[in-house]
Amino acid sequence: MSGFFASGPVHTAVVAGAVVAVVSGVVGVFTVIRGQSFSGHALGDLGTLGGSGAFLAGVNPFFGYVTVGAAVAATMDLFGVQHRRGRDVATGIVLGAALGLAALLLYFDTTTSTTTGATITILFGSLFAVSPGTLPVMIGLGVVGLVLVAVLYRPLLLSSVSAELAAARGVRVRTVGLVFLVLVGVVVSLSAVAVGTILSTALLVGPAAAALRLTRRPLTAVVVASVLGLVATWGGVVLSYASATWPPSHTGWPVSFFVVTLVLALYLGAELVGWARARAGA
Amino acid sequence: MSTVLSVEGVDVWLGGRHVLDEVGFEIAPGELTGLIGSNGAGKTTLFRVILGLLPAARGHVEVVGRPAGRPARAQVGYVPQKVALDPDVPLRVRDLVSLGLDGNRYGFRRRSRQRDEAVDAMLSAVGATRLADARVGTLSGGELQRVLIAHALVAQPPLLLLDEPLANLDLANGQEVVTLLAKLTKEQGVAVLLSAHDMNPLLPVMDRIVYVAEGRVASGTPAEVVRGEVLSGLYGHPVSVLELGGRVVVVAGDTGPTDLVTR
Numbered sequence A: 001m002s003g004f005f006a007s008g009p010v011h012t013a014v015v016a017g018a019v020v021a022v023v024s025g026v027v028g029v030f031t032v033i034r035g036q037s038f039s040g041h042a043l044g045d046l047g048t049l050g051g052s053g054a055f056l057a058g059v060n061p062f063f064g065y066v067t068v069g070a071a072v073a074a075t076m077d078l079f080g081v082q083h084r085r086g087r088d089v090a091t092g093i094v095l096g097a098a099l100g101l102a103a104l105l106l107y108f109d110t111t112t113s114t115t116t117g118a119t120i121t122i123l124f125g126s127l128f129a130v131s132p133g134t135l136p137v138m139i140g141l142g143v144v145g146l147v148l149v150a151v152l153y154r155p156l157l158l159s160s161v162s163a164e165l166a167a168a169r170g171v172r173v174r175t176v177g178l179v180f181l182v183l184v185g186v187v188v189s190l191s192a193v194a195v196g197t198i199l200s201t202a203l204l205v206g207p208a209a210a211a212l213r214l215t216r217r218p219l220t221a222v223v224v225a226s227v228l229g230l231v232a233t234w235g236g237v238v239l240s241y242a243s244a245t246w247p248p249s250h251t252g253w254p255v256s257f258f259v260v261t262l263v264l265a266l267y268l269g270a271e272l273v274g275w276a277r278a279r280a281g282a
Numbered sequence B: 001m002s003t004v005l006s007v008e009g010v011d012v013w014l015g016g017r018h019v020l021d022e023v024g025f026e027i028a029p030g031e032l033t034g035l036i037g038s039n040g041a042g043k044t045t046l047f048r049v050i051l052g053l054l055p056a057a058r059g060h061v062e063v064v065g066r067p068a069g070r071p072a073r074a075q076v077g078y079v080p081q082k083v084a085l086d087p088d089v090p091l092r093v094r095d096l097v098s099l100g101l102d103g104n105r106y107g108f109r110r111r112s113r114q115r116d117e118a119v120d121a122m123l124s125a126v127g128a129t130r131l132a133d134a135r136v137g138t139l140s141g142g143e144l145q146r147v148l149i150a151h152a153l154v155a156q157p158p159l160l161l162l163d164e165p166l167a168n169l170d171l172a173n174g175q176e177v178v179t180l181l182a183k184l185t186k187e188q189g190v191a192v193l194l195s196a197h198d199m200n201p202l203l204p205v206m207d208r209i210v211y212v213a214e215g216r217v218a219s220g221t222p223a224e225v226v227r228g229e230v231l232s233g234l235y236g237h238p239v240s241v242l243e244l245g246g247r248v249v250v251v252a253g254d255t256g257p258t259d260l261v262t263r
Helices: A002-006 A008-033 A037-057 A061-078 A084-112 A118-124 A135-161 A163-168 A173-195 A200-214 A218-245 A255-281 B043-050 B093-102 B113-125 B141-153 B171-188 B228-235
Strands: B005-014 B017-027 B032-036 B058-063 B076-079 B159-162 B191-196 B208-213 B216-220 B239-244 B247-252
Touching: A008 A037, A008 A135, A008 A173, A008 A200, A008 A218, A037 A061, A037 A084, A037 A118, A037 A173, A037 A200, A061 A084, A061 A135, A061 A173, A084 A118, A135 A163, A135 A173, A135 B093, A163 A173, A163 B076, A173 A200, A173 A255, A200 A218, A200 A255, A218 A255, B005 B043, B017 B043, B017 B058, B017 B208, B017 B216, B032 B171, B043 B058, B043 B191, B076 B141, B093 B113, B093 B141, B113 B141, B113 B171, B141 B159, B141 B171, B171 B191, B208 B228, B216 B228, B228 B239
Parallel strands: B032 B191, B032 B208, B076 B159, B159 B191
Antiparallel strands: B005 B017, B005 B058, B208 B216, B239 B247
């Protein structure tokens, strides 16, 4: 285990995982309350477009994730993603168009670039592949995200519970919704670094949904979601490191697999606790 | 008597339809006013105009002397027609009521005893103290109405608007909400404007009525407004007001002398 603590990539993975887990937990709670999990998932998938474009341009995919995540979130807002009736349509239209483009860019990545494994890296990510140079940017974006949520907390909470109540109280519901959706775009970009674009929703939605089954207070839900996210990411790092001796190749199983598996286990555990509580209270 | 809400000559067109036509009335403090009209008569539209969420094509709305809009909205408590809450929303009743105090403010909030006391007092006033720590998504329809009224009134606005608060309640719960509103109107001196498509549950407690039909309104006491000749003028064709089994019914056609509704 001493090798684990001495490993540079492990240090980076632990810090990157912590940033992703905490920010995803905080933003995820509001994403689930607002019923925007599908939008969050779509933003994660659409990170593929940014990542593949960045690969093609020879830039760190992380910057592609963030740029496209924020831009697509704003576009989805324009298409009316804040309205429940138009949400799925808006998300589906933007998702379909952008994934088609991503497929083309991934084709160019794999046929014109000397970089192998671009597709795997973008789609499934790896905390061990985070470059130390990316870490300060990730931390900075994470802090900005947390500060934004803190500033918006009460209007965001009220508009998440009922947009009509919030509008009647004078909350600028549309503006708050737009800022929040762009924030979701940035957060799934961070998450894409950890577990890839395809799996990035797992960290956004899973710990938050589990926390909502366990607590009845908003701030507690945010803290619980962040802690569950930390358990999943750090647990994934430990298990992936330990799997270096496992068959078939003895090179270690993907960290992303362990992270999302732990997220699923935590969610199922929370469901079980919620079910047991409901039975006890019935 | 001072005026809390003044609506003058308000015209609203939506999708080419003249929804509100020269609508005007006033509401004073401590009055419970029923905004009565059938579904689609324009009641919710009128609320949106009063809240400043929908501009009127013509006319003027003032809340405590301020034109309708964002600053005036702070003077209005509002209970919407439908608030669908997910059972998993991590929000206790006291949290939702507390958002009625500062849900529109940005930045951190410091917990204060004064604020907790205001929330507790409001929950007590609406008879919801025992629900304080319940999840809002688990409340029954009647309980939720009480909590939404507490949310709307905790900041002590001079005007309370309720959009069809009885629509999804059974008779017993509806009666409880009406009694509660009558009590709050008198105890807190708040002016209440409550919309409903059936005036009967409100007749025992209503100080004034604003009757909406064909985009126009007639306002006054129930005895002044709920009359065949007044409502015939409003509808543009003969209608009669009948009392059947203790209930007031408005029917099309001239059925003879009009019954006058008295309190």
